[in-house]
Amino acid sequence: MRCQNLQYLDISHNNFTGIISPQFLQTHSSLMYIKIGENSFSGSLPPEVGKLIHLVDFNVSHNQFAGDIPISLADCSILANLSMQANFFQGTIPPNLASLKSIQQIDLSSNNLTGSIPKELEKLQYLRYLNLSYNDIEGEVPNTGIFSNASQMSLIGNNKLCGGIPELEFPPCSVIKGKNRGKLKVIILLSIVLSATLMVLGTVLLYLLVYRKRERRLVAGFSSMPTRVNKLLRISYHELHRATSGFSPENLIGSGHFGAVYKGTLEKHGNKLVAVKVLDLQKNGASKSFKAESKTLRNIRHRNLVSIVSYCSSIDSKGDEFxxxxxxxxxxxxxxxxxxxxxxxDQATSLRSLNLLQKLNIAIDVASALQYLHDHCEAEIVHCDLKPSNILLDNDLVAHVGDFGLARLLPKPNDRSSEQGTSSSIAVKGSIGYAAPEYGLGHAASTPGDVYSYGILLLEMITKRRPTDDMFMDELDIHNYVNRALHEQVSEIVDPLLLSEGRDENSRITHGEETINGGREIDCIISLLKIGLMCSAKLPNDRMHMNEVVRKLHLIKDVLLGVRVHQENLQV
Incomplete structure (x- = not known):
């Protein structure tokens, strides 16, 4: 290419490979716009990029570039947009980028950048968007300039950051003051001496480690894998736009508190089918929802939780935040x-039905997911919005809990003893009918709140009545409705399809060589209703713990399948 007066180069969204040579940049120093994103270019960016003194827009995103970010970029004095996300750039962020006085957007997300955030970036008065998410940046986050507005920047996926404005929710930075540095040496010396004493406790620690490992194995589907950020696919706005046919209504499969969900096909990833949750950023709390869901899902893994494939924090075709x-x-x-x-x-959907064993399996799946979130994560995770529409079923009808847009990460119980009973600084909305009554009084998010939602869900599954049914008014709610009929009128409140299984010999459920006949269903149904009632008790302290719920549900399943014959095992 020898177009020496070339000013606009746009070859994005292709499959071009190769490198950017220094000769090319020297020959085309008149370039104002370079857009080569969404290709497969590799290698490093040559320092000659700094000779493009007329450059306004530089987009090399979603390629395979590596190496350091050239410090010579700072010589492109009128550069307004810098998009280098989704590559393999490494090293630190050049502090001299602060000399780009006209810069308006910087996106360096999804690379392998390290070091700290240059404080000099605070001085960029025209900068309106900064995305440094999903790198390995560490240290203190500045708090003035662009860093004073959480809606104009994204820093998620950098677990070593601290400080910054409160909205970012990073931990405070630990500072060793000068007068304490001498004490530090004494502490180190003492720790060496004490280490000999601590060896005596080795046997006890070994026992605890073995016990803890054994306990974790009890959680179905548990995985102790570290953060999965590096394993996420790198997907751009344009690829999501293509995958969903422009977010067409035909691909709309649902909507929630903060956005809509579309079905899509990722052509570049083997035509993988995905569900794309697009946040409506005009709604209050949507950005916080995105942050909560990303923060929650990036470090957890369980067979009964939805699996995140990727994220996208970018600019759409209209120049708006996406x-x-x-x-x-x-x-x-x-x-x-x-x-x-x-x-x-939909006619096909209207013919769907679940038998008792399928509903019981789903109840076990959801309970196992909550047990994992509450007891087997580094920090307790409260879902805050458990309801049927947030539980997804795969091809084998295995349940996966999803939509963590309202989720809260809590410190371990011994770290928050002083906070019990206090009100939450963040309003927990949940969903009408499923939200725990104490949330309406302003109480903080808690694991018993999830247990309440689970209890209501279980009652709905057995009775086939929503907690928002028109029949529930004044003092009558689904909890009282079931409690009143539990002993003498249970057949009148249960989903008729569940009862017909036991009455109709032609519709028996087979499980290997075992056959479920009509003798056990009603006992199992009553036991499930009792669990639902205990979980949805009005007072949080009266509710069951999810560990006990999972244990009881497995007992009920054993009886239903004929593995256990003693009915007293069903007592809740």
């Missing part, structure tokens, strides 16, 4: 469609 989360697509939709199929216009 945020989306990408999940694996689950073929059988959400549980709400299976519990209330008659409410949908």
């Amino acid at each position: 945020k989306a989360l990408v999940y694996g697509f689950l073929e059988n939709g959400n549980l709400d469609l299976w519990l209330h199929p008659a409410e949908t216009a």
Whole structure:
């Protein structure tokens, strides 16, 4: 290419390979716009990029570039947009980028950058968007300039950051003051001496480690894998736009508090089917929801939780901020469609039904997910919005809990004893009918709040009545409705399809060589209703713990399948 007066170069969204040579940049120093994103270019950016003194827009995103960010970029004095996300750049962020007085947007996300955030970036008065997410940046976050507005920057996925404005929710930075440095040497010396004494405790520690490992194995599907950020696919706005046919209504599969969910096909990743949750950033709390869901899902893994495929924090085709989360697509939709199929216009969906064993398996799946979130994560995770539409079913009707947009990460119980009973600084909305009553009084998010939602969900699964049914008014709610009928009128409140299984010999459920006949269903149904009632008790301290719920549900399943014959095992 020898167009010496070339000013605008746009070859983005292709499959071009190769490198950017120094000769090319020297020959085309008149370039104002370079857009080569969404290709497969590799190698490093030559320092000759600094000779492009007329450059206004430089987009090399979503390629395979590596090496350091050239410090010579600072010589492009009128550069307004710098997009280098989703590559393999490494090293530190050049502090002299602060000399780009006209810069308006900087996106360096999804690279391998290290070091600290240059404090000099605070001085960029025209900078309106800064994305440094998903690198390995560490140290203190500045708090003036662009860093004073959380809506104009993204720093998620950098677990070693601290400080910054409160909205970023980073931990405070630990500072060793000068007068304490002498004491530090004494502490180190003492620690060496004490280490000999601590060896005596080795046997006890070994026992605790073995016990803890054994305990973790009890959690179905548990994985102790570290953060999965590096394993996420790198997907751009344009790829999501193509995957969903421009976010067309035909691909719309649901909506929630803060956005809509679209079905999509990722052509560059083997035509992988995905569900794309697009945040409506005009809604209050949507950005916080994106942050909460990203923060929650990036470090957890369980067979009964939705699996995140990727994220996207970028700019859309109109120049507006765009945020989306990408999940694996689950073929059988959400549980709400299976519990209330008659409410949908789709003929295939309207014929769906779940038998007692399938509902019991789903109840166990959801309970196992909550048990994992509450007891087997580094910090307790409270979902805050458990309901049928947030439970997705795969091709084998295995349940996966999703939508963590309202989730809260809590410190371990011994770290928050002083906070019990206090009000939450963040309003927990949840969903009407499923939110715990104490949330309406302003109490903080808690694991018993999730247990309440689970209890309501279980009652809905067995009775096939929503907690928001028109029949529930004044003092009558689904909890009282079930409690009143539990002993003498249970057959009148239960989903008729569950009772017909035991009455109709032609519709028996087979499980290997075992056959479930009509003798056990009603006992199991009553036991499930009792668990639902205890979980949805009005007072948090009266509710069951999820560990006990999971244990009881497995006992009920054993009785239902004929593995256990003693009915007293069902007592809740």
